[in-house]
Amino acid sequence: MSLTREAASNTAKVLSEALPYIQRFTGKTIVVKFGGNAMVDEKLKASFARDIVMMKLVGMNPVVVHGGGPQIGDLLKKLNIESHFINGMRVTDSKTMDVVEMVLGGTVNKEIVNLINHAGGKAVGITGKDGQLLMARKLKVRHSKPEMAAPEIIDIGHVGEVASIDTSVIDMLTNSDFIPVIAPIGVDGEGRSYNINADLVAGKIAEVLQAEKLMLLTNVAGLQDKNGQVLTGLSTKQVDDLIADGTIYGGMLPKIQCALDAVKGGAKAAHIIDGRVNHATLLEIFTDQGVGTLITNTTG
Ligand SMILES: Nc1ncnc2c1ncn2[C@@H]1O[C@H](COP(=O)(O)OP(=O)(O)O)[C@@H](O)[C@H]1O
Numbered sequence: 409m410s411l412t413r414e415a416a417s418n419t420a421k422v423l424s425e426a427l428p429y430i431q432r433f434t435g436k437t438i439v440v441k442f443g444g445n446a447m448v449d450e451k452l453k454a455s456f457a458r459d460i461v462m463m464k465l466v467g468m469n470p471v472v473v474h475g476g477g478p479q480i481g482d483l484l485k486k487l488n489i490e491s492h493f494i495n496g497m498r499v500t501d502s503k504t505m506d507v508v509e510m511v512l513g514g515t516v517n518k519e520i521v522n523l524i525n526h527a528g529g530k531a532v533g534i535t536g537k538d539g540q541l542l543m544a545r546k547l548k549v550r551h552s553k554p555e556m557a558a559p560e561i562i563d564i565g566h567v568g569e570v571a572s573i574d575t576s577v578i579d580m581l582t583n584s585d586f587i588p589v590i591a592p593i594g595v596d597g598e599g600r601s602y603n604i605n606a607d608l609v610a611g612k613i614a615e616v617l618q619a620e621k622l623m624l625l626t627n628v629a630g631l632q633d634k635n636g637q638v639l640t641g642l643s644t645k646q647v648d649d650l651i652a653d654g655t656i657y658g659g660m661l662p663k664i665q666c667a668l669d670a671v672k673g674g675a676k677a678a679h680i681i682d683g684r685v686n687h688a689t690l691l692e693i694f695t696d697q698g699v700g701t702l703i704t705n706t707t708g
Pocket residue numbers: 443444445446475477607625626627628630631632633655656657658659660661663
């Protein structure tokens with residue numbers, strides 16, 4: 409079926425709108441975090457993979473970090489293991505850690521690799537253990553409740569934070585035209601595995617690579633206020649207030665924290681975007697209409 413003159417002209421307009429973005433981002437690193445909740449729809453997964461391939465083909469260096477919280481939750485449920493979260497982090501005992509490693513390093517990682525390869529890219533899946541990419545240490549979680557005088561430090565098991573990053577394996581892959589797909593599992597000097605929140609990993613990698621953009625795809629329109637309005641251009645003070653009054657909670661806590669840390673650490677910008685929108689990644693990179701919440705260092 410041929411396009412009408414008007415439709416063809418609109419398509420040409422959109423394509424030509426992409427030109428300055430292609431020029432601006434060629435050779436630049438874009439870290440994309442693909443969230444577990446944006447990863448449950450087959451069509452969205454396939455369009456995400458095409459977007460990543462397109463970025464690579466026009467000369468950008470996409471680095472994919474993925475989550476898989478819902479997928480871990482599904483397998484834990486089948487195994488009759490309960491899921492508990494504190495401050496957006498999964499309480500991870502030894503049995504849970506085995507499942508986390510199996511799901512993130514196995515099924516989820518290889519599914520994304522497969523989708524990107526099917527779309528015409530050359531993806532390689534790794535975990536933070538490969539090439540000692542992610543050295544981790546145990547995360548100390550501060551937990552507070554209104555009735556408590558001071559926050560207490562609680563043990564949530566094999567949950568880690570990033571202690572150091574060695575990007576050699578990422579550099580080697582991107583320099584050979586591969587697209588790295590990274591599962592957020594870290595390791596310490598003793599060889600112990602750690603479950604690390606995928607947003608935190610994406611943020612740290614964006615910081616170390618001094619990425620042009622950190623894109624966090626999720627299942628909401630962006631960071632929202634109490635009335636559901638999407639907020640953008642926030643200062644750190646505003647973010648602190650939104651956390652204190654409970655507007656930001658659960659999985660959004662590590663997301664917003666890592667976005668702020670990444671831009672403070674040298675990533676140019678962080679975007680929290682709606683992964684439920686078809687081709688959200690492409691829209692954010694190549695058009696004038698950014699989708700979601702933008703955080704830059706100038707915002708506070
Ligand atoms: N202020 C807020 N604005 C938007 N979402 C919020 C906010 N506070 C908490 N959330 C929750 O954070 C969730 C996103 O975090 P998470 O479930 O961990 O996503 P992902 O799996 O994509 O990493 C949203 O689905 C929403 O329930």
